[in-house]
Amino acid sequence: MDDELSLSLSPPAVSRLAALVLLDGGGDLQFDYIIPAELADTVFVGSRVEVPLRHQPKPGTVLEIYELSPDDQRSLRRVIRTFGDRPQITRAVLKLGQWVSDYYCVPLHTVRRYMLPESIHSDKHRDKVRRIARLARPVTEEELEKMRKRAPRQAEIVEVLQQAVEKDEAVETSAFPSAPSLKALVRLGIARIDEEQIVRDAYADEDFIPTTPLSLNAEQQEALDVILRAVEAPREQKPVLLYGVTGSGKTEVYLQAAQKVIDSGRNVIILVPGISLTPQTVDRFRSRFATIQQEVAVLHSQLTQGERYDGWQMILRQKARVVIGTRNAVFAPLENLGLIIVDEEHESSYKQENELRYHARDVAVVRAMMEPCAIVLGSATPALESWYNASRGKYTMVSMTERADGAKLPIVRVVDMRLERKRSSKGEPSVLSEQLRIAISKRLDRGEQSILFLNRRGFAGSIQCQVCGHSVKCNHCSVSMTSHKELGRLVCHICGFQRIPPKVCPECNDPGILFAGFGTQRAEEVLRRVFPKARIARVDTDTMKEKSALRDTFNAFLARKLDIIIGTQMIARGLHFPGVTLVGILNADLSLNLPDFRASERTFSLLTQVAGRAGRGELFGEVVIQTFSPHAPAIQFSRHHDYEGFCEQEFEFRRQCGYPPFGHAVLITARGEHQRRTEFSLETLHKRLLENIPHEILMGDPIPSPLEKSHNQFRYQVLLRARLTKTMTEHIRKVLAATKLSHDVMITVDVDPVSLS
Ligand code: ADP
Ligand code: ZN
Numbered sequence: 001m002d003d004e005l006s007l008s009l010s011p012p013a014v015s016r017l018a019a020l021v022l023l024d025g026g027g028d029l030q031f032d033y034i035i036p037a038e039l040a041d042t043v044f045v046g047s048r049v050e051v052p053l054r055h056q057p058k059p060g061t062v063l064e065i066y067e068l069s070p071d072d073q074r075s076l077r078r079v080i081r082t083f084g085d086r087p088q089i090t091r092a093v094l095k096l097g098q099w100v101s102d103y104y105c106v107p108l109h110t111v112r113r114y115m116l117p118e119s120i121h122s123d124k125h126r127d128k129v130r131r132i133a134r135l136a137r138p139v140t141e142e143e144l145e146k147m148r149k150r151a152p153r154q155a156e157i158v159e160v161l162q163q164a165v166e167k168d169e170a171v172e173t174s175a176f177p178s179a180p181s182l183k184a185l186v187r188l189g190i191a192r193i194d195e196e197q198i199v200r201d202a203y204a205d206e207d208f209i210p211t212t213p214l215s216l217n218a219e220q221q222e223a224l225d226v227i228l229r230a231v232e233a234p235r236e237q238k239p240v241l242l243y244g245v246t247g248s249g250k251t252e253v254y255l256q257a258a259q260k261v262i263d264s265g266r267n268v269i270i271l272v273p274g275i276s277l278t279p280q281t282v283d284r285f286r287s288r289f290a291t292i293q294q295e296v297a298v299l300h301s302q303l304t305q306g307e308r309y310d311g312w313q314m315i316l317r318q319k320a321r322v323v324i325g326t327r328n329a330v331f332a333p334l335e336n337l338g339l340i341i342v343d344e345e346h347e348s349s350y351k352q353e354n355e356l357r358y359h360a361r362d363v364a365v366v367r368a369m370m371e372p373c374a375i376v377l378g379s380a381t382p383a384l385e386s387w388y389n390a391s392r393g394k395y396t397m398v399s400m401t402e403r404a405d406g407a408k409l410p411i412v413r414v415v416d417m418r419l420e421r422k423r424s425s426k427g428e429p430s431v432l433s434e435q436l437r438i439a440i441s442k443r444l445d446r447g448e449q450s451i452l453f454l455n456r457r458g459f460a461g462s463i464q465c466q467v468c469g470h471s472v473k474c475n476h477c478s479v480s481m482t483s484h485k486e487l488g489r490l491v492c493h494i495c496g497f498q499r500i501p502p503k504v505c506p507e508c509n510d511p512g513i514l515f516a517g518f519g520t521q522r523a524e525e526v527l528r529r530v531f532p533k534a535r536i537a538r539v540d541t542d543t544m545k546e547k548s549a550l551r552d553t554f555n556a557f558l559a560r561k562l563d564i565i566i567g568t569q570m571i572a573r574g575l576h577f578p579g580v581t582l583v584g585i586l587n588a589d590l591s592l593n594l595p596d597f598r599a600s601e602r603t604f605s606l607l608t609q610v611a612g613r614a615g616r617g618e619l620f621g622e623v624v625i626q627t628f629s630p631h632a633p634a635i636q637f638s639r640h641h642d643y644e645g646f647c648e649q650e651f652e653f654r655r656q657c658g659y660p661p662f663g664h665a666v667l668i669t670a671r672g673e674h675q676r677r678t679e680f681s682l683e684t685l686h687k688r689l690l691e692n693i694p695h696e697i698l699m700g701d702p703i704p705s706p707l708e709k710s711h712n713q714f715r716y717q718v719l720l721r722a723r724l725t726k727t728m729t730e731h732i733r734k735v736l737a738a739t740k741l742s743h744d745v746m747i748t749v750d751v752d753p754v755s756l757s
Contacts, residue, residue: 020064028107046087131173136192153181210290219400230374242378246612249404266338273347299325327360337373345377351754381605388661410621431526450582452566462593465505469628482595493595496701539567588627603634667753672745681745682716
């Protein structure tokens with residue numbers, strides 16, 4: 001291209017500096033460009049720039065800057081301009097992005113979009129400013145008197161501004177009807193107009209009363225000391241796993257650790273699993289840091305575009321001292337990091353499930369290592385992966401075994417639903433056992449509150465015998481098989497093994513084997529019928545579509561305007577309701593029989609988290625678990641609040657089957673509107689993989705996903721397992737690049753999947 005050549009050779013002041021630029025948009029294009037001398041001071045690693053590509057200027061991000069060697073004969077084109085005079089992605093975050101791209105098998109430009117969201121560099125959401133009028137100098141009474149005669153409008157303005165100075169208020173220019181008079185005052189040097197950025201704060205309407213640090217108990221102090229040692233010498237220290245039972249005061253430890261880091265001049269990132277899940281946690285942080293309210297940035301998905309823009313600007317201008325946010329906040333371009341806190345680190349919502357399937361906790365650990373800074377992962381039920389890392393000495397563990405508020409752990413009762421069925425005449429599954437019904441009505445009599453919990457996921461379920469509790473598992477994988485109606489079969493989602501669903505229970509020969517379960521709506525109906533006078537609210541994704549609905553319901557519950565909340569996962573986390581003395585788990589089997597090797601871990605952690613909601617105040621708590629499998633380890637260990645015992649036996653199972661944490665998994669999914677083409681694409685890919693992969697990689701057969709069809713797309717999947725991720729991703733990448741597939745079928749590669757559906 002001739003004109004390209006002439007452009008790039010056009011002199012004069014060409015520095016010897018060049019930039020490697022990653023262009024926005026698909027293809028992961030990276031090219032070198034000369035940095036013209038006049039831009040040399042404003043182009044940095046992480047800067048957003050405009051560069052020529054063919055005949056078009058294109059936006060991109062500077063990945064590297066280097067000096068051209070004298071014998072470099074390439075004729076490079078030049079950077080056209082920069083956006084802003086400072087880098088918008090820090091060097092550390094850029095390095096982190098490269099790691100994420102590599103580990104999770106996603107193009108760097110996709111990761112880049114999460115490091116710097118589109119809304120931040122688009123023009124639409126520019127800073128909102130207000131114009132403030134101020135006196136530029138004192139005006140004497142004499143002077144004012146003269147002015148009143150000569151220019152009464154100007155005099156009025158001066159008077160208002162004088163009053164504003166006394167009251168220490170700011171007056172916006174729009175308060176004055178006469179713009180020319182104000183301008184005249186500015187010209188005369190009497191007034192001046194300042195532009196101030198308005199920070200759109202989602203929490204502006206709420207008052208945060210500053211809270212003072214509590215005096216820590218011995219366990220908390222020990223935890224704080226360990227964290228602060230890591231803050232002092234992050235290079236020599238490992239990630240800290242803070243294992244503390246619910247109510248042991250972990251949040252107080254985070255708050256004091258964060259405070260110390262801020263006092264020492266460094267900054268803090270706090271990750272929370274999901275804002276809607278933990279509004280109270282965020283509020284506790286905002287309250288504690290109320291005095292530096294202007295320096296706390298909150299990042300989560302429910303902010304308006306404008307609020308998000310301002311939050312990011314605060315961080316980009318290095319004004320934020322604390323960033324609290326959901327998983328994407330792990331990419332916040334905050335410099336001078338002292339500490340990263342990952343609250344409820346076991347939560348599966350840290351795993352993003354879209355085009356970029358990364359795990360924010362794992363990425364946070366890598367970031368802490370790169371910065372370097374301290375990191376603390378906290379949970380009452382750490383993920384098995386984290387527990388394993390602690391037991392191998394890769395993490396430092398501190399534990400807190402006592403509840404800080406002096407409350408006792410609740411009594412846990414397990415109700416055997418197999419006996420309930422014998423009692424009821426109809427064949428349908430019972431929603432409310434006699435024991436739970438009595439427990440609820442006692443609470444209603446005493447004016448105490450109850451939470452009822454139902455873990456319900458929307459896809460085809462497992463089948464379970466209502467008489468003996470037996471559920472059908474894969475012979476090879478020890479994981480519950482899932483019914484696929486279209487196939488008319490049960491399928492194992494690990495290895496792909498299929499079988500015809502049994503007509504009678506293989507254990508007890510009863511024909512009462514059927515699909516397990518009922519939904520929250522059904523449960524609500526039953527409750528309203530049994531307790532017509534109770535004030536009941538249902539909390540699930542259907543009833544909580546409105547942004548504020550969840551907050552409102554929780555506030556009503558806190559204010560004791562409700563007696564019973566019935567809900568899904570949404571009510572399980574991080575909430576603190578002093579009036580709750582009863583927690584009922586309506587059907588523990590729903591999560592026990594998930595088609596996933598994590599079913600048991602999920603159930604244990606869910607039961608523990610939910611039980612932690614009971615008896616957090618002065619009152620004693622009780623938990624009632626309804627189940628068809630009362631002897632399942634997840635239920636028995638959680639009943640005795642024995643996380644370590646649970647881990648030990650679960651490790652045995654995982655080790656035997658080679659499941660994580662004893663190895664890694666990668667899930668490949670094909671989606672498409674055309675069923676045959678989608679299935680065929682995955683089969684082709686599977687065949688190519690078989691020809692290529694070494695035998696230390698275990699690969700299952702291609703099968704329909706547990707959620708066979710979603711958003712009008714058919715889904716097929718195959719699971720790979722090996723000791724190291726890299727072994728798998730290297731081969732997958734190679735095979736994907738060399739295999740031509742139908743263009744309307746989308747392939748996703750999910751590294752370390754947290755859900756097999
Ligand atoms: P966790 O985050 O481990 O579930 P929280 O931080 O929510 O525990 O603490 C549970 C309760 O104990 C809260 O009401 C908190 O205010 C209180 N608490 C925490 N630390 C202390 C302390 N040192 N002294 C008295 N109360 C405390
Ligand atoms: Zn299997």
